[in-house]
Amino acid sequence: MNKYYLSALFFFIAFLAISFKTIQSNSYQQAYELKINDFIKSESFLIKTVQECNQLSGTNIDKIKQAIGASRNKMKSADIWLRYLEPLAYKKINSPLPVEWETEVFEKFEKPYKRVGAGLTLAELYLEEENPDKDTLLHLLTQAEKATGSFLHDSIVSKIKTFDHFYFCNRLFLLNLASIYTTGFECPDTALVIPELKVMLSEVNTIYATYNQSFSSQQLSAPYMTLFAACIQFAVNQPERYSHFDHFTFIKDYVNPLFALNQQLIRQYGASSRSNLDYALNKTAASIFDKSLYMGQITKGIFLRVNDEQTLQTIDRLGEMLFFDPILSANNQRSCVSCHDPKQFFTDTLRSTSLQFNEKEFLPRNSPSLLNTPFNHLAMLDGKHHTLQHQGKAVITNPIEMGSNENEVLEKILSCKEYKAGFTKLLKHTPQEKEITLEHIVSALTFYYGKFSNGTAAFDNAMNNKTPVNKEVIEGFNLFMSKSQCASCHFVPQFNGVKPPYIGSEFEVLGTPEDPHYKSLSKDKGRHDVNPATETMNAFRTGTLRNAEKTKPYMHNGVFKTLDEVIEFYNGGGGAGRGLVVENQTLSSDSLRLTKKEKIQLISFIKSLNEEIILEVTPEKLPLSKNKTFNTRKVGGEY
Amino acid sequence: MKFMIKKEHIAMIVLLMIAVLSCMGPKKVAYDFPSTMNESVQKEYLRQCEKGAVLYEISCSGCHTKKSMLSKKIPDFTADQIYGYEIRRSNKNHENALTAETVTTEELGYILNFLMYKKRSGLLHKGTHVEN
Numbered sequence: 001m002n003k004y005y006l007s008a009l010f011f012f013i014a015f016l017a018i019s020f021k022t023i024q025s026n027s028y029q030q031a032y033e034l035k036i037n038d039f040i041k042s043e044s045f046l047i048k049t050v051q052e053c054n055q056l057s058g059t060n061i062d063k064i065k066q067a068i069g070a071s072r073n074k075m076k077s078a079d080i081w082l083r084y085l086e087p088l089a090y091k092k093i094n095s096p097l098p099v100e101w102e103t104e105v106f107e108k109f110e111k112p113y114k115r116v117g118a119g120l121t122l123a124e125l126y127l128e129e130e131n132p133d134k135d136t137l138l139h140l141l142t143q144a145e146k147a148t149g150s151f152l153h154d155s156i157v158s159k160i161k162t163f164d165h166f167y168f169c170n171r172l173f174l175l176n177l178a179s180i181y182t183t184g185f186e187c188p189d190t191a192l193v194i195p196e197l198k199v200m201l202s203e204v205n206t207i208y209a210t211y212n213q214s215f216s217s218q219q220l221s222a223p224y225m226t227l228f229a230a231c232i233q234f235a236v237n238q239p240e241r242y243s244h245f246d247h248f249t250f251i252k253d254y255v256n257p258l259f260a261l262n263q264q265l266i267r268q269y270g271a272s273s274r275s276n277l278d279y280a281l282n283k284t285a286a287s288i289f290d291k292s293l294y295m296g297q298i299t300k301g302i303f304l305r306v307n308d309e310q311t312l313q314t315i316d317r318l319g320e321m322l323f324f325d326p327i328l329s330a331n332n333q334r335s336c337v338s339c340h341d342p343k344q345f346f347t348d349t350l351r352s353t354s355l356q357f358n359e360k361e362f363l364p365r366n367s368p369s370l371l372n373t374p375f376n377h378l379a380m381l382d383g384k385h386h387t388l389q390h391q392g393k394a395v396i397t398n399p400i401e402m403g404s405n406e407n408e409v410l411e412k413i414l415s416c417k418e419y420k421a422g423f424t425k426l427l428k429h430t431p432q433e434k435e436i437t438l439e440h441i442v443s444a445l446t447f448y449y450g451k452f453s454n455g456t457a458a459f460d461n462a463m464n465n466k467t468p469v470n471k472e473v474i475e476g477f478n479l480f481m482s483k484s485q486c487a488s489c490h491f492v493p494q495f496n497g498v499k500p501p502y503i504g505s506e507f508e509v510l511g512t513p514e515d516p517h518y519k520s521l522s523k524d525k526g527r528h529d530v531n532p533a534t535e536t537m538n539a540f541r542t543g544t545l546r547n548a549e550k551t552k553p554y555m556h557n558g559v560f561k562t563l564d565e566v567i568e569f570y571n572g573g574g575g576a577g578r579g580l581v582v583e584n585q586t587l588s589s590d591s592l593r594l595t596k597k598e599k600i601q602l603i604s605f606i607k608s609l610n611e612e613i614i615l616e617v618t619p620e621k622l623p624l625s626k627n628k629t630f631n632t633r634k635v636g637g638e639y
Numbered sequence: 640m641k642f643m644i645k646k647e648h649i650a651m652i653v654l655l656m657i658a659v660l661s662c663m664g665p666k667k668v669a670y671d672f673p674s675t676m677n678e679s680v681q682k683e684y685l686r687q688c689e690k691g692a693v694l695y696e697i698s699c700s701g702c703h704t705k706k707s708m709l710s711k712k713i714p715d716f717t718a719d720q721i722y723g724y725e726i727r728r729s730n731k732n733h734e735n736a737l738t739a740e741t742v743t744t745e746e747l748g749y750i751l752n753f754l755m756y757k758k759r760s761g762l763l764h765k766g767t768h769v770e771n
Contacts, residue, residue, distance in 0.1 A: 109748070276727075301743075304741070432690040432693040
C-alpha cells in the first residue's frame with residue numbers, strides 16, 4: 001500500500017513541477033500578449049475618437065493628437081518586439097514615409113518592392129496638412145490596428161516561445177537606441193522624442209524581468225541588468241528636449257557597452273536566428289563602432305573562399321597593380337587612380353566631376369570616394385549595381401569612363417606575363433570557372449581597395465573609450481543627433497543611409513541645385529533612372545560622412561566645394577527651402593536655425609570622422625606585356 | 640595445392656573495386672530542361688548549372704548528398720525547398736553555413752538552378768521549406 005502512496009506522491013510532485021515550469025515559461029508570453037493587447041486597445045480608442053469627431057479641426061485635432069500620443073507610448077512599450085518579429089507589419093504601424101521602395105540585401109537581385117506605409121507617424125503628419133480628411137486618417141489608423149493584431153497570430157507568438165529571438169530583438173533595440181530612437185526619426189513631434197525614450201526604457205526593463213523569470217537558463221547577466229538600470233537613471237536625469245540630451249554619453253557609456261554584453265550573451269547561449277533581419281550582422285563584433293559590425297559587400301568577390309594569408313597577399317598584389325594600371329582602359333591612359341586617387345582619399349578632389357574618356361567633357365556625377373563603399377548594399381549614387389564587382393565591370397566597359405570591353409581588356413591583361421601567371425595560380429581557388437574571367441580581375445581590384453575601409457576615426461576611438469574627443473566634437477555630435485536632423489538620414493555608426501539592422505540602403509530627395517547659387521534644380525534624375533517612380537525622382541543614395549572633410553567636392557554633382565556650403569544648404573531646408581520646386585523632397589524645407597557656433601561644432605564633429613588611412617607605396621612599374629605598344633603606359637595613367 | 644578464397648581476398652577485391660570506381664571521377668551530371676525552353680536560354684542555364692554543380696559540391700554536399708561506399712546521390716529538392724534567398728534562413732544550419740560570406744547571391748542562384756534542372760535521382764530531400 002505504501003508503494004501506491006509513494007507513487008502517487010511522486011506523480012503529484014512531478015505534476016506540480018511541470019505545472020510550475022509551465023506557469024513560469026508563460027509569464028514572458030503573457031507580458032508580450034498583455035502589451036500587444038494594451039496597444040490594440042489604445043489604437044481602438046484612437047479610432048473611436050476620430051470616428052466621434054464631426055470635423056477635423058480645432059479642439060478635435062488636439063483630442064486626436066492626445067490619443068495618438070497615448071497610443072505611441074503603448075507602441076513604444078512593445079517596440080522591442082514589434083520591429084523585429086514582423087518588420088513588414090511594423091511598416092503599417094509606424095512607417096516614416098507614405099511609400100518606400102525597398103531593395104534589401106537578400107532581395108536586391110529582385111525588382112525593388114513598393115511598400116505602402118501607414119500608422120501613427122503618418123497619421124500625425126497628415127493632421128498637419130490643410131483640410132485633413134477623416135476617412136484618410138481612419139484608413140491610416142485602421143491599417144495600424146489590423147497590423148498590430150497580427151502580432152497575436154500563432155505564427156508570430158510561436159517565435160517568442162524559445163529564448164533565441166530575445167537576444168536578437170534586444171540587439172536591434174540597442175542598435176536603434178544608438179541610431180534612431182533619440183533622433184526624431186519616426187517621431188514628428190520632437191518634444192516627445194525623449195519622453196517616449198524614457199517610457200520605452202522603463203517598459204523594456206519590465207520585459208527583461210519577465211524574460212529572466214521565464215528563461216532562467218539563458219538570463220540576461222547581472223552586469224547587463226545593472227548597467228541597464230544605470231542607463232535608465234541616466235535618461236531620467238537628462239533634459240526632456242532632445243537638443244539638450246547628451247546623446248554622446250548615452251551611447252558611449254551605456255548603449256554601446258550594453259550591446260557588447262548582449263553580443264557576448266548571444267555567443268555564450270548559442271542563440272540562433274532564423275530572421276532575415278540578422279542577415280548582415282556579425283555576432284562577434286563587440287562594439288557598434290567596430291567595422292566588422294555588418295558587411296554590405298564581399299570585397300573578395302569570386303575569391304570569397306580564400307582564407308590563407310599567402311594567397312590573399314597574391315590577390316592583393318594583383319589588385320594593387322591593376323588599380324594603378326591604365327591597361328584597363330581602351331587607350332591605355334586611364335586607370336582607377338584617374339578618378340579615385342589614394343592620395344586624395346580615393347576620390348578626385350580637384351573637380352566637381354571627373355573627366356570623361358574623351359578627355360574633353362566631364363562626367364555627369366561626382367566621383368565618390370572608394371573608402372567605406374563595402375558598407376553599402378547597393379553601389380553607385382543611384383544604386384544601379386548590386387555588388388562592387390558589377391560596378392567595377394561597368395566602369396571598365398563604360399564608353400565615357402574607361403571605354404574598354406570585356407574581351408579586349410582580358411586579352412590585354414593576360415598579355416602580361418605577371419598577370420597571367422598570378423591569375424592562373426589563383427584559378428584553383430575558383431573551380432567553378434574553367435578560365436580567367438573579368439570577374440577574377442574586378443575581384444582582385446575590390447579586394448585591394450576594400451582593405452582601406454578598415455580605418456578608424458577619432459570619433460570611433462572616443463566611443464570605444466580609447467582616446468577622448470574634445471567638447472566641441474561632443475556638442476557637434478549632440479547637434480547632429482537632434483536639432484540639425486542629420487542623424488535621421490546619416491545613421492550611426494557608418495553615418496550613411498544604412499540604418500539598423502543594416503540590410504538596405506536609403507535614398508533621399510534633397511533638392512540639390514545645378515549651381516551653387518540655386519538658380520535651378522539639378523536635372524539628374526538619380527534613382528529614377530534605375531527604378532522609375534514618383535518617389536524616386538531626383539533621389540540619391542545617402543553617402544557616408546566618414547572622411548567628408550577630405551573628400552570634397554560634395555553632393556551628387558559636386559556642386560558645393562566646402563563643408564560650410566553643405567551645412568548652409570541643409571540649414572536652409574535644401575532646394576525647396578531655397579525656393580526651388582521639389583515636389584517630393586524628403587528633407588524638411590524649414591530652416592534648421594543653426595547658429596554660427598552650432599555650425600562650427602557640427603563641422604568639428606564631421607572632422608572627427610576622418611579615418612586614419614595607411615597608404616602604401618605606389619608601384620614603380622607595371623607588368624610588361626607581350627605587345628610592346630602597351631609597355632609605354634604610365635603608372636596611374638595620364639589623365 | 641588448393642586455392643582457398645579467404646576473407647582477406649574478398650576485402651582486397653572490394654578495396655580494388657572502390658579504387659577503380661573512385662578513379663573513374665565524378666559522373667557528368669545530366670539535366671532535364673523543359674522542352675519548351677529555347678536553345679539559347681538552355682545554353683545559358685547549362686552554363687549556370689555547371690557552375691552550380693561545382694559550387695554545390697563545395698558548399699552543400701557535405702550535409703545534403705547521400706553518400707555510401709559505392710555511390711553518391713544528390714537528393715531531389717521540391718521547388719519550395721529551393722525557393723530563392725529564403726533558403727539562407729529556412730534551415731537552422733544555414734545561419735552559419737550559407738551566409739553571404741560563404742556563398743554569394745550570384746553563386747546561390749547557380750546552385751539553385753543546378754538543383755532545379757539536374758536529372759532526378761529518385762531520392763527525395765527530407766525537410767520543409769521553412770522549419771519553425
